[in-house]
Amino acid sequence: MIRPLNPSYLGLTDRRRFTRIFALLILSTVGLGELRADESARSTQQVATGFFVSDAGYLVTAHHVIAGLTDIKVVMSPRQVLRARTVKIDKGSDLALLKVEAITPFVYLSHSNGVPAGMDVITMGYPQVGVLGITTKVTRGIVNSERGMRDDPTSFQFSAEVQKGNSGGPLIGPGGMVVGVVRSKLDAIKMSKATSDLPQNVNFATKSSVLIKFLADTPGIPSTRRLNPRAQIDPVQLYDELRPAIVPVVADK
Numbered sequence: 001m002i003r004p005l006n007p008s009y010l011g012l013t014d015r016r017r018f019t020r021i022f023a024l025l026i027l028s029t030v031g032l033g034e035l036r037a038d039e040s041a042r043s044t045q046q047v048a049t050g051f052f053v054s055d056a057g058y059l060v061t062a063h064h065v066i067a068g069l070t071d072i073k074v075v076m077s078p079r080q081v082l083r084a085r086t087v088k089i090d091k092g093s094d095l096a097l098l099k100v101e102a103i104t105p106f107v108y109l110s111h112s113n114g115v116p117a118g119m120d121v122i123t124m125g126y127p128q129v130g131v132l133g134i135t136t137k138v139t140r141g142i143v144n145s146e147r148g149m150r151d152d153p154t155s156f157q158f159s160a161e162v163q164k165g166n167s168g169g170p171l172i173g174p175g176g177m178v179v180g181v182v183r184s185k186l187d188a189i190k191m192s193k194a195t196s197d198l199p200q201n202v203n204f205a206t207k208s209s210v211l212i213k214f215l216a217d218t219p220g221i222p223s224t225r226r227l228n229p230r231a232q233i234d235p236v237q238l239y240d241e242l243r244p245a246i247v248p249v250v251a252d253k
Contacts, residue, residue: 049125049169061168069251110177110227112207125169174231180205
């Protein structure tokens, strides 16, 4: 049975606490896992992107965002924040499944086996909230390669811009189908020092085929939907349709 947290969302005390947290998100730059630059210089608070995969409150994000942190909240809106619990993790695939006690909007998954290089994709998420704010951001690109770093068969390389805060967000194909989970980006500064060349928009996402296996024993996950990889993508429409299901995840000790 699904029930809201009492008395209302987080309660008055917690809502006041979140008001302070929300202000800190706007005033402070926060990092994100493998996209971060300085591990020792950051506070314990992590902010990333997550997306709901069922109406029962199941939420996917990146494992490295919540690793070692137990106070996890999902920001549904500035006035609604829900506590989340960790259901399961997969460190190797950098996946985490969270759950909130609420009926939630959700996105549909499509099997990544049908995703070719050159397919249009978008990402939606919450990059650099300390600078850019908490409004959902959308970027557009293509799948550059059917394989990831060092020809990793479990991930894609894609070109839609991602920054600190995008990890755990969905990689979205035509029709709004989720085909991957944003994971990391190539460190341009390190690559420039090593090769005297500055890479741009070299990003990686865990394939939805890996995510689907990860979710196999999760109750109530909708069936996957068929993807048309040659269809045109409409970022304006998808932004409006999917935004409610794609949320900031705030984790702390």
